[in-house]
Amino acid sequence: MKLMFRPLLFHFLLLCAIQTFGVKIQSDPEVNSEGVIQTELEKIVSLVCHSDGGHEAQVDEELVWLRNGAVVSLTEENKKGHSSVCVSPVIYEDDGATFTCHLGKNATVKASVTLNVTYHPQLSGLEEVAVEEEAELVLRCDIWANPTVSSVSWTLNGSAVDLVAGGFSLTNDGFTSQLTTNSVERSLHEGTYQCTVKSPIYGEHSKQFSVTVTGKTLKVPLMPMIAGIVVVCLTTLFAVVSRWKKITKCCK
Ligand SMILES: *[C@@H]1O[C@H](CO)[C@@H](O)[C@H](O)[C@H]1NC(C)=O
Ligand SMILES: *[C@@H]1O[C@H](CO)[C@@H](O)[C@H](O)[C@H]1NC(C)=O
Ligand SMILES: *[C@@H]1O[C@H](CO)[C@@H](O)[C@H](O)[C@H]1NC(C)=O
Numbered sequence: 001m002k003l004m005f006r007p008l009l010f011h012f013l014l015l016c017a018i019q020t021f022g023v024k025i026q027s028d029p030e031v032n033s034e035g036v037i038q039t040e041l042e043k044i045v046s047l048v049c050h051s052d053g054g055h056e057a058q059v060d061e062e063l064v065w066l067r068n069g070a071v072v073s074l075t076e077e078n079k080k081g082h083s084s085v086c087v088s089p090v091i092y093e094d095d096g097a098t099f100t101c102h103l104g105k106n107a108t109v110k111a112s113v114t115l116n117v118t119y120h121p122q123l124s125g126l127e128e129v130a131v132e133e134e135a136e137l138v139l140r141c142d143i144w145a146n147p148t149v150s151s152v153s154w155t156l157n158g159s160a161v162d163l164v165a166g167g168f169s170l171t172n173d174g175f176t177s178q179l180t181t182n183s184v185e186r187s188l189h190e191g192t193y194q195c196t197v198k199s200p201i202y203g204e205h206s207k208q209f210s211v212t213v214t215g216k217t218l219k220v221p222l223m224p225m226i227a228g229i230v231v232v233c234l235t236t237l238f239a240v241v242s243r244w245k246k247i248t249k250c251c252k
Helices: 002-019 222-251
Strands: 023-028 036-040 045-051 063-067 082-087 098-103 110-118 126-132 137-142 151-156 168-172 176-181 191-199 203-214
Touching (some): 045 098, 063 082, 137 203
Parallel strands (some): 036 110, 126 203
Antiparallel strands (some): 023 045, 045 082, 063 098, 191 203
């Protein structure tokens, strides 16, 4: 039976070599139509690569995995015909990482998938902040997220921070939103601040800061103080000396 099929199979293979000869990646979670796997931090992604010729000659085909172009080391048993890699757990750095599987013999026969790792900004809780009158106040909130946050807002005692009235400057570098004022005044700056960040998929996250303004510590300049003390001592000494002269004069 086998012998009879051989010539037929050979011709069939010649035809198929051009069309279906290749590698294929299966994954959990599934790859979408753009070759992207949607996942989140701490999750697990498993990828399996098959040589996709559909004939025996390719079952033992050696496979190679690359992560962003760098070879992933695999055990010998995990190279022939099908090969699996596991991303466990998914970390920030896996966002945008491309996994490519190719034939060991021919690197142009390949398939790739890219990870899209979504995460929300790390914002929660209440931070106590004590700041001296006239000192600088800096409040920072993490806004780093995938997808990018749609809005960041700051409130003081529940109403939007008045940047002009409070002499605040607000900066945003894509990672951190920072609210700064150069010279703190208790009446203007003491209270409860909150930054709220909105994510298109994770909703709202916020963090609070309870800011107390403390009195300015007196910083008395040392040198003039020493000079003052010296003057006072000398004056006293002269006074005593002159007085002593008067006293001794009397006694004569
Ligand atoms: C590698 O595979 C490609 C696509 O199937 C083919 O065109 C090319 O000739 C192959 N190269 C070698 C060295 O086999
Ligand atoms: C990643 O997933 C998010 C959420 O679904 C989406 O908004 C974003 O466009 C995706 N990014 C890429 C590069 O696919
Ligand atoms: C915010 O509220 C606190 C407590 O009620 C109050 O002491 C503080 O003056 C308020 N801050 C501002 C800037 O209104």
